[in-house]
Amino acid sequence: MTSTVEPASHLKGTLKLPADKSISHRAAMFAALHEGVSTIRNFSDAADPHSTLACLRQLGVSIQEEGDTIIVDGVGRNGFHTPDQPLDCGNSGTTMRLLSGIVGGAGISCTLTGDDSLSARTMKRIIDPLKEMGIKIEARDNDFAPLHIHRDGPVQALHFPLPIASAQLKSCVLLAGLFGEEETEVIETKISRDHTERLLQLPIEKVRGKKKIRSSKQADIPEQSYTVPGDFSAAAFWLVAGSIHPNSSIQLPSVGMNPTRTGALDILRKMEAQIQVENKRMEGFEPVADLRITSSSLKPVDMTAKIIPNCIDEIPIILVAMLFADGISTVRGAKELRHKETDRLKAMADILRASGADFEEHVDGFTIHGNPDFIPKSAQFKSCHDHRIAMSAAILALKAKEESHIKDADCTAISYPSFWNDLSLLTN
Ligand code: S3P
Numbered sequence: 001m002t003s004t005v006e007p008a009s010h011l012k013g014t015l016k017l018p019a020d021k022s023i024s025h026r027a028a029m030f031a032a033l034h035e036g037v038s039t040i041r042n043f044s045d046a047a048d049p050h051s052t053l054a055c056l057r058q059l060g061v062s063i064q065e066e067g068d069t070i071i072v073d074g075v076g077r078n079g080f081h082t083p084d085q086p087l088d089c090g091n092s093g094t095t096m097r098l099l100s101g102i103v104g105g106a107g108i109s110c111t112l113t114g115d116d117s118l119s120a121r122t123m124k125r126i127i128d129p130l131k132e133m134g135i136k137i138e139a140r141d142n143d144f145a146p147l148h149i150h151r152d153g154p155v156q157a158l159h160f161p162l163p164i165a166s167a168q169l170k171s172c173v174l175l176a177g178l179f180g181e182e183e184t185e186v187i188e189t190k191i192s193r194d195h196t197e198r199l200l201q202l203p204i205e206k207v208r209g210k211k212k213i214r215s216s217k218q219a220d221i222p223e224q225s226y227t228v229p230g231d232f233s234a235a236a237f238w239l240v241a242g243s244i245h246p247n248s249s250i251q252l253p254s255v256g257m258n259p260t261r262t263g264a265l266d267i268l269r270k271m272e273a274q275i276q277v278e279n280k281r282m283e284g285f286e287p288v289a290d291l292r293i294t295s296s297s298l299k300p301v302d303m304t305a306k307i308i309p310n311c312i313d314e315i316p317i318i319l320v321a322m323l324f325a326d327g328i329s330t331v332r333g334a335k336e337l338r339h340k341e342t343d344r345l346k347a348m349a350d351i352l353r354a355s356g357a358d359f360e361e362h363v364d365g366f367t368i369h370g371n372p373d374f375i376p377k378s379a380q381f382k383s384c385h386d387h388r389i390a391m392s393a394a395i396l397a398l399k400a401k402e403e404s405h406i407k408d409a410d411c412t413a414i415s416y417p418s419f420w421n422d423l424s425l426l427t428n
Pocket of ligand 1: 021022023094165166167168169171193312313336
Protein backbone atom coordinates (compact mmCIF):
# COMPACT_ATOMS: atom_id res chain seq x y z
CA MET A 1 0.00 0.00 0.00
CA THR A 2 1.14 3.56 -0.78
CA SER A 3 -0.09 6.26 1.63
CA THR A 4 -0.67 9.85 0.60
CA VAL A 5 0.31 12.57 3.09
CA GLU A 6 -1.19 16.02 2.58
CA PRO A 7 0.44 19.13 4.06
CA ALA A 8 -1.31 19.75 7.39
CA SER A 9 -2.82 23.09 8.41
CA HIS A 10 -2.84 22.00 12.07
CA LEU A 11 -2.02 19.04 14.33
CA LYS A 12 -4.48 18.96 17.22
CA GLY A 13 -5.97 16.29 19.44
CA THR A 14 -5.48 13.51 21.95
CA LEU A 15 -4.18 10.11 20.89
CA LYS A 16 -4.30 6.69 22.52
CA LEU A 17 -0.87 5.36 21.63
CA PRO A 18 -0.18 1.70 20.86
CA ALA A 19 1.04 -0.34 23.83
CA ASP A 20 4.79 -0.57 24.31
CA LYS A 21 6.21 -3.20 21.95
CA SER A 22 9.31 -4.10 23.99
CA ILE A 23 7.27 -4.54 27.18
CA SER A 24 4.52 -6.51 25.41
CA HIS A 25 7.04 -9.08 24.08
CA ARG A 26 8.60 -9.49 27.49
CA ALA A 27 5.31 -9.55 29.40
CA ALA A 28 4.12 -12.49 27.30
CA MET A 29 7.43 -14.40 27.44
CA PHE A 30 7.95 -13.86 31.17
CA ALA A 31 4.31 -14.74 31.92
CA ALA A 32 4.95 -18.02 30.08
CA LEU A 33 8.05 -18.60 32.25
CA HIS A 34 6.09 -17.86 35.45
CA GLU A 35 4.29 -20.85 36.99
CA GLY A 36 0.71 -19.60 37.18
CA VAL A 37 -1.71 -17.26 35.44
CA SER A 38 -0.83 -13.66 34.44
CA THR A 39 -3.35 -11.12 33.14
CA ILE A 40 -1.70 -8.51 30.91
CA ARG A 41 -3.88 -5.50 30.09
CA ASN A 42 -3.34 -3.20 27.09
CA PHE A 43 -1.23 -5.80 25.29
CA SER A 44 0.08 -4.45 21.97
CA ASP A 45 -2.04 -5.11 18.86
CA ALA A 46 1.03 -4.70 16.63
CA ALA A 47 2.40 -7.46 14.41
CA ASP A 48 5.71 -8.03 16.26
CA PRO A 49 4.31 -8.91 19.72
CA HIS A 50 1.77 -11.13 17.98
CA SER A 51 4.68 -13.06 16.41
CA THR A 52 5.83 -13.67 20.01
CA LEU A 53 2.35 -14.91 21.03
CA ALA A 54 2.22 -17.31 18.06
CA CYS A 55 5.66 -18.75 18.94
CA LEU A 56 4.72 -19.18 22.62
CA ARG A 57 1.54 -21.03 21.61
CA GLN A 58 3.64 -23.37 19.45
CA LEU A 59 5.75 -24.02 22.56
CA GLY A 60 2.60 -25.24 24.35
CA VAL A 61 1.63 -22.07 26.26
CA SER A 62 -2.11 -21.40 26.49
CA ILE A 63 -2.90 -17.71 25.83
CA GLN A 64 -6.41 -16.28 25.74
CA GLU A 65 -7.11 -12.90 24.11
CA GLU A 66 -10.01 -10.79 25.38
CA GLY A 67 -9.95 -7.43 23.61
CA ASP A 68 -6.57 -5.92 24.44
CA THR A 69 -6.12 -8.15 27.52
CA ILE A 70 -4.23 -11.43 27.29
CA ILE A 71 -4.38 -14.18 29.90
CA VAL A 72 -1.29 -16.36 29.90
CA ASP A 73 -1.31 -19.73 31.65
CA GLY A 74 2.39 -19.84 32.52
CA VAL A 75 4.12 -23.22 32.15
CA GLY A 76 7.26 -22.37 34.15
CA ARG A 77 10.85 -23.07 33.14
CA ASN A 78 10.25 -26.78 32.54
CA GLY A 79 6.83 -26.80 30.87
CA PHE A 80 7.58 -25.88 27.23
CA HIS A 81 6.77 -28.44 24.50
CA THR A 82 8.96 -29.18 21.50
CA PRO A 83 7.20 -27.48 18.56
CA ASP A 84 6.48 -29.59 15.47
CA GLN A 85 7.00 -26.66 13.10
CA PRO A 86 9.67 -23.90 12.98
CA LEU A 87 8.91 -20.87 15.17
CA ASP A 88 8.18 -17.98 12.79
CA CYS A 89 9.45 -14.73 14.34
CA GLY A 90 8.18 -12.65 11.39
CA ASN A 91 9.91 -9.25 11.28
CA SER A 92 10.75 -9.25 14.98
CA GLY A 93 14.37 -9.19 16.17
CA THR A 94 13.19 -9.12 19.79
CA THR A 95 11.18 -12.32 19.31
CA MET A 96 14.09 -14.16 17.68
CA ARG A 97 16.84 -12.99 20.03
CA LEU A 98 14.94 -13.33 23.32
CA LEU A 99 13.25 -16.61 22.43
CA SER A 100 16.61 -18.11 21.42
CA GLY A 101 17.76 -17.55 25.01
CA ILE A 102 14.58 -19.13 26.41
CA VAL A 103 14.36 -22.22 24.18
CA GLY A 104 18.14 -22.73 24.31
CA GLY A 105 18.10 -22.47 28.10
CA ALA A 106 15.06 -24.73 28.40
CA GLY A 107 16.72 -27.34 26.19
CA ILE A 108 13.95 -27.30 23.58
CA SER A 109 15.21 -28.39 20.15
CA CYS A 110 13.68 -26.15 17.51
CA THR A 111 14.18 -23.91 14.51
CA LEU A 112 13.57 -20.15 14.46
CA THR A 113 12.79 -18.45 11.16
CA GLY A 114 11.94 -14.90 10.10
CA ASP A 115 10.93 -12.79 7.11
CA ASP A 116 13.48 -11.52 4.54
CA SER A 117 14.44 -8.51 6.67
CA LEU A 118 14.97 -10.54 9.86
CA SER A 119 16.82 -13.27 7.92
CA ALA A 120 19.30 -10.62 6.76
CA ARG A 121 20.07 -9.37 10.31
CA THR A 122 23.12 -10.63 12.17
CA MET A 123 22.50 -13.24 14.89
CA LYS A 124 26.20 -13.82 15.60
CA ARG A 125 25.97 -11.51 18.60
CA ILE A 126 23.65 -14.02 20.35
CA ILE A 127 25.10 -17.20 18.82
CA ASP A 128 28.57 -16.66 20.32
CA PRO A 129 27.57 -16.22 24.00
CA LEU A 130 24.85 -18.91 23.81
CA LYS A 131 27.48 -21.37 22.48
CA GLU A 132 29.70 -20.51 25.45
CA MET A 133 26.73 -21.37 27.67
CA GLY A 134 26.54 -24.86 26.15
CA ILE A 135 23.68 -24.13 23.73
CA LYS A 136 24.27 -25.39 20.19
CA ILE A 137 23.11 -23.21 17.31
CA GLU A 138 23.46 -23.87 13.61
CA ALA A 139 22.85 -20.78 11.53
CA ARG A 140 23.01 -19.98 7.82
CA ASP A 141 26.60 -18.82 7.14
CA ASN A 142 27.13 -19.10 10.94
CA ASP A 143 25.30 -15.79 11.32
CA PHE A 144 21.75 -15.67 9.97
CA ALA A 145 18.33 -17.27 10.48
CA PRO A 146 17.07 -19.92 10.22
CA LEU A 147 18.57 -20.84 13.61
CA HIS A 148 18.54 -24.52 14.63
CA ILE A 149 18.89 -24.67 18.41
CA HIS A 150 19.50 -27.61 20.75
CA ARG A 151 21.29 -28.44 23.97
CA ASP A 152 22.76 -31.70 25.33
CA GLY A 153 24.65 -30.78 28.53
CA PRO A 154 23.67 -28.35 31.32
CA VAL A 155 23.53 -24.54 30.87
CA GLN A 156 26.94 -23.09 31.78
CA ALA A 157 27.03 -19.82 33.69
CA LEU A 158 28.60 -16.94 31.76
CA HIS A 159 30.42 -13.79 32.88
CA PHE A 160 29.55 -11.48 29.98
CA PRO A 161 30.70 -7.87 29.53
CA LEU A 162 28.31 -6.67 26.79
CA PRO A 163 30.35 -5.98 23.63
CA ILE A 164 27.56 -3.78 22.19
CA ALA A 165 24.84 -1.74 23.90
CA SER A 166 21.99 -4.05 22.91
CA ALA A 167 19.02 -4.87 25.13
CA GLN A 168 18.16 -7.84 22.93
CA LEU A 169 21.63 -9.35 23.45
CA LYS A 170 21.59 -8.58 27.19
CA SER A 171 18.13 -10.14 27.54
CA CYS A 172 19.00 -13.23 25.49
CA VAL A 173 21.96 -14.08 27.75
CA LEU A 174 20.05 -13.34 30.99
CA LEU A 175 17.11 -15.49 29.85
CA ALA A 176 19.38 -18.46 29.04
CA GLY A 177 21.05 -17.80 32.41
CA LEU A 178 17.70 -18.42 34.16
CA PHE A 179 18.22 -22.13 33.42
CA GLY A 180 21.74 -22.41 34.91
CA GLU A 181 22.68 -23.79 38.36
CA GLU A 182 25.37 -21.09 38.76
CA GLU A 183 24.79 -17.36 38.26
CA THR A 184 25.24 -15.76 34.84
CA GLU A 185 26.38 -12.15 35.07
CA VAL A 186 25.94 -9.52 32.33
CA ILE A 187 27.97 -6.32 32.68
CA GLU A 188 26.84 -3.11 30.98
CA THR A 189 28.83 0.08 30.59
CA LYS A 190 26.44 1.80 28.14
CA ILE A 191 22.97 1.46 29.60
CA SER A 192 20.38 -0.05 27.21
CA ARG A 193 16.64 -0.49 27.91
CA ASP A 194 16.14 -2.32 31.19
CA HIS A 195 12.67 -3.90 30.84
CA THR A 196 14.02 -7.45 31.22
CA GLU A 197 15.72 -6.86 34.56
CA ARG A 198 12.78 -4.76 35.82
CA LEU A 199 10.00 -7.16 34.84
CA LEU A 200 11.93 -10.19 36.10
CA GLN A 201 13.14 -8.28 39.20
CA LEU A 202 16.67 -9.61 38.67
CA PRO A 203 19.45 -8.70 41.14
CA ILE A 204 21.44 -5.65 40.02
CA GLU A 205 24.61 -4.08 41.33
CA LYS A 206 26.05 -0.74 40.20
CA VAL A 207 29.81 -0.36 40.64
CA ARG A 208 31.98 2.45 39.25
CA GLY A 209 29.87 3.21 36.16
CA LYS A 210 29.17 -0.47 35.48
CA LYS A 211 25.86 -2.24 35.90
CA LYS A 212 25.95 -5.96 36.76
CA ILE A 213 22.79 -8.03 36.28
CA ARG A 214 22.54 -11.65 37.38
CA SER A 215 20.26 -14.59 36.58
CA SER A 216 20.13 -18.27 37.52
CA LYS A 217 17.73 -21.13 38.27
CA GLN A 218 17.31 -19.66 41.75
CA ALA A 219 15.60 -16.48 40.47
CA ASP A 220 11.84 -16.58 41.09
CA ILE A 221 9.91 -15.48 38.00
CA PRO A 222 7.24 -13.00 39.10
CA GLU A 223 3.65 -12.97 37.85
CA GLN A 224 3.25 -10.47 34.98
CA SER A 225 -0.16 -8.93 35.73
CA TYR A 226 -0.17 -5.23 34.87
CA THR A 227 -1.22 -2.68 32.25
CA VAL A 228 1.34 -2.17 29.49
CA PRO A 229 2.08 1.58 29.08
CA GLY A 230 1.83 3.48 25.79
CA ASP A 231 4.91 3.13 23.63
CA PHE A 232 7.37 6.03 24.06
CA SER A 233 8.84 5.12 20.66
CA ALA A 234 5.41 5.78 19.09
CA ALA A 235 5.02 9.00 21.13
CA ALA A 236 8.31 10.27 19.66
CA PHE A 237 6.74 10.70 16.19
CA TRP A 238 4.13 13.07 17.62
CA LEU A 239 6.61 14.88 19.87
CA VAL A 240 8.58 15.78 16.75
CA ALA A 241 5.49 16.42 14.57
CA GLY A 242 4.06 18.77 17.22
CA SER A 243 7.31 20.64 17.74
CA ILE A 244 8.07 21.28 14.02
CA HIS A 245 4.52 22.23 13.05
CA PRO A 246 3.54 25.91 13.56
CA ASN A 247 -0.04 25.15 14.64
CA SER A 248 -0.04 22.17 16.98
CA SER A 249 -1.24 20.97 20.35
CA ILE A 250 -1.11 17.22 20.96
CA GLN A 251 -1.92 15.30 24.15
CA LEU A 252 -0.51 11.80 24.69
CA PRO A 253 -1.87 10.14 27.85
CA SER A 254 -0.21 7.15 29.60
CA VAL A 255 3.19 7.02 27.90
CA GLY A 256 5.95 4.74 29.22
CA MET A 257 8.67 6.94 30.75
CA ASN A 258 11.34 4.37 31.53
CA PRO A 259 14.52 6.52 31.66
CA THR A 260 16.41 3.98 29.53
CA ARG A 261 13.91 4.72 26.73
CA THR A 262 13.39 8.48 26.88
CA GLY A 263 16.67 9.75 25.41
CA ALA A 264 14.66 11.42 22.60
CA LEU A 265 12.79 13.48 25.21
CA ASP A 266 16.10 14.67 26.67
CA ILE A 267 17.35 15.58 23.18
CA LEU A 268 14.14 17.36 22.16
CA ARG A 269 14.15 19.32 25.41
CA LYS A 270 17.77 20.35 24.73
CA MET A 271 16.45 21.57 21.39
CA GLU A 272 13.90 23.62 23.39
CA ALA A 273 10.86 21.63 22.24
CA GLN A 274 7.76 22.63 24.23
CA ILE A 275 6.97 19.31 25.89
CA GLN A 276 5.13 19.04 29.22
CA VAL A 277 5.39 15.88 31.31
CA GLU A 278 2.44 15.57 33.71
CA ASN A 279 0.99 13.13 36.22
CA LYS A 280 4.07 10.92 36.65
CA ARG A 281 3.16 7.57 38.20
CA MET A 282 4.06 3.85 38.26
CA GLU A 283 2.11 1.14 36.42
CA GLY A 284 3.35 -2.31 37.38
CA PHE A 285 7.14 -2.17 37.26
CA GLU A 286 7.32 0.79 34.84
CA PRO A 287 7.04 4.61 35.15
CA VAL A 288 4.29 6.33 33.11
CA ALA A 289 3.24 9.98 32.47
CA ASP A 290 0.96 12.11 30.27
CA LEU A 291 2.72 14.19 27.62
CA ARG A 292 1.67 17.40 25.90
CA ILE A 293 3.47 19.02 22.96
CA THR A 294 2.98 22.38 21.26
CA SER A 295 4.68 24.24 18.37
CA SER A 296 8.32 25.05 19.14
CA SER A 297 11.33 26.97 17.80
CA LEU A 298 14.02 24.30 17.78
CA LYS A 299 17.71 24.84 18.50
CA PRO A 300 20.47 22.59 17.08
CA VAL A 301 22.00 19.81 19.18
CA ASP A 302 24.94 17.38 19.13
CA MET A 303 24.26 13.73 19.94
CA THR A 304 27.14 11.44 20.90
CA ALA A 305 27.47 7.67 21.45
CA LYS A 306 26.46 7.74 25.14
CA ILE A 307 22.82 8.67 24.57
CA ILE A 308 22.29 6.53 21.45
CA PRO A 309 21.14 3.31 23.26
CA ASN A 310 18.42 5.33 25.03
CA CYS A 311 16.95 6.61 21.76
CA ILE A 312 18.13 3.93 19.33
CA ASP A 313 14.70 3.57 17.67
CA GLU A 314 14.01 7.33 17.67
CA ILE A 315 17.07 8.50 15.67
CA PRO A 316 15.17 8.55 12.33
CA ILE A 317 12.50 10.89 13.71
CA ILE A 318 15.06 12.99 15.64
CA LEU A 319 16.80 13.59 12.28
CA VAL A 320 13.51 15.03 11.02
CA ALA A 321 13.40 17.43 14.02
CA MET A 322 17.01 18.49 13.32
CA LEU A 323 16.06 19.59 9.77
CA PHE A 324 13.94 22.39 11.28
CA ALA A 325 16.39 23.53 13.97
CA ASP A 326 18.11 26.86 13.72
CA GLY A 327 21.65 25.64 12.87
CA ILE A 328 23.88 22.58 12.52
CA SER A 329 23.08 19.40 14.48
CA THR A 330 25.07 16.16 14.60
CA VAL A 331 24.44 12.49 15.40
CA ARG A 332 27.55 10.31 15.93
CA GLY A 333 28.14 6.83 17.37
CA ALA A 334 24.95 5.47 15.81
CA LYS A 335 26.41 2.68 13.63
CA GLU A 336 24.02 0.16 15.25
CA LEU A 337 21.26 1.68 13.09
CA ARG A 338 22.78 -0.10 10.12
CA HIS A 339 21.68 -3.44 11.73
CA LYS A 340 18.00 -2.66 12.23
CA GLU A 341 14.98 -3.77 10.13
CA THR A 342 16.79 -2.00 7.30
CA ASP A 343 20.01 0.06 7.26
CA ARG A 344 18.27 3.03 8.87
CA LEU A 345 21.10 5.51 8.26
CA LYS A 346 21.03 4.75 4.53
CA ALA A 347 17.22 4.70 4.41
CA MET A 348 17.05 8.11 6.12
CA ALA A 349 19.78 9.53 3.86
CA ASP A 350 17.62 8.54 0.86
CA ILE A 351 14.57 10.23 2.39
CA LEU A 352 16.43 13.41 3.33
CA ARG A 353 17.94 13.55 -0.17
CA ALA A 354 14.51 13.16 -1.80
CA SER A 355 13.18 15.99 0.41
CA GLY A 356 15.97 18.38 -0.70
CA ALA A 357 17.49 18.61 2.81
CA ASP A 358 21.02 19.90 3.42
CA PHE A 359 23.00 17.15 5.23
CA GLU A 360 26.01 14.82 5.21
CA GLU A 361 25.80 11.11 5.98
CA HIS A 362 28.69 9.54 7.98
CA VAL A 363 29.43 5.86 8.71
CA ASP A 364 28.01 6.34 12.20
CA GLY A 365 25.55 9.22 11.84
CA PHE A 366 24.74 12.55 10.23
CA THR A 367 25.50 16.25 10.11
CA ILE A 368 22.24 18.13 9.51
CA HIS A 369 22.17 21.76 8.36
CA GLY A 370 18.88 22.78 9.92
CA ASN A 371 16.67 25.66 8.87
CA PRO A 372 13.37 26.62 10.57
CA ASP A 373 12.04 27.76 7.14
CA PHE A 374 12.91 24.51 5.35
CA ILE A 375 10.11 23.32 3.06
CA PRO A 376 10.61 19.66 2.08
CA LYS A 377 10.01 18.75 -1.57
CA SER A 378 6.96 16.61 -2.16
CA ALA A 379 8.23 13.18 -3.14
CA GLN A 380 7.60 9.47 -3.38
CA PHE A 381 9.39 8.31 -0.19
CA LYS A 382 10.62 4.71 0.15
CA SER A 383 9.93 3.09 3.52
CA CYS A 384 12.22 0.09 2.74
CA HIS A 385 9.44 -1.92 4.48
CA ASP A 386 10.65 -0.44 7.77
CA HIS A 387 7.92 0.89 10.09
CA ARG A 388 10.02 3.62 11.69
CA ILE A 389 11.26 4.90 8.31
CA ALA A 390 7.68 5.03 6.93
CA MET A 391 6.46 7.04 9.95
CA SER A 392 9.45 9.41 9.91
CA ALA A 393 8.86 10.14 6.20
CA ALA A 394 5.16 10.79 6.89
CA ILE A 395 5.93 13.37 9.60
CA LEU A 396 8.45 15.09 7.30
CA ALA A 397 5.87 15.13 4.48
CA LEU A 398 3.41 17.09 6.69
CA LYS A 399 5.69 20.12 6.19
CA ALA A 400 5.79 19.91 2.35
CA LYS A 401 3.80 22.30 0.10
CA GLU A 402 2.03 19.54 -1.81
CA GLU A 403 1.07 15.94 -1.20
CA SER A 404 3.74 13.24 -0.85
CA HIS A 405 3.55 9.45 -1.10
CA ILE A 406 4.99 6.86 1.27
CA LYS A 407 5.62 3.50 -0.38
CA ASP A 408 4.86 0.20 1.40
CA ALA A 409 3.20 2.20 4.15
CA ASP A 410 1.40 -0.81 5.68
CA CYS A 411 4.69 -1.78 7.41
CA THR A 412 3.66 0.67 10.19
CA ALA A 413 1.55 -2.25 11.53
CA ILE A 414 4.79 -3.80 12.85
CA SER A 415 4.71 -1.41 15.82
CA TYR A 416 1.85 1.08 15.27
CA PRO A 417 -1.23 -0.32 13.48
CA SER A 418 -3.33 2.85 14.00
CA PHE A 419 -0.63 5.29 12.82
CA TRP A 420 -2.43 6.46 9.65
CA ASN A 421 -5.75 6.85 11.53
CA ASP A 422 -4.02 8.84 14.26
CA LEU A 423 -2.43 11.08 11.65
CA SER A 424 -5.82 11.90 10.09
CA LEU A 425 -7.32 12.40 13.56
CA LEU A 426 -4.77 15.16 14.26
CA THR A 427 -5.04 16.81 10.85
CA ASN A 428 -8.87 16.80 10.46
C1 S3P B 1 14.66 -3.82 21.63
C2 S3P B 1 15.97 -3.42 21.66
C3 S3P B 1 16.58 -2.59 20.62
C4 S3P B 1 15.53 -1.90 19.78
C5 S3P B 1 14.42 -2.82 19.36
C6 S3P B 1 13.74 -3.40 20.58
C7 S3P B 1 14.17 -4.67 22.72
O1 S3P B 1 17.38 -3.40 19.79
O2 S3P B 1 16.13 -1.33 18.64
O3 S3P B 1 13.48 -2.12 18.58
O4 S3P B 1 12.94 -4.80 22.87
O5 S3P B 1 15.00 -5.20 23.45
P1 S3P B 1 18.91 -3.75 20.16
O6 S3P B 1 18.93 -4.48 21.42
O7 S3P B 1 19.40 -4.61 19.02
O8 S3P B 1 19.59 -2.41 20.21
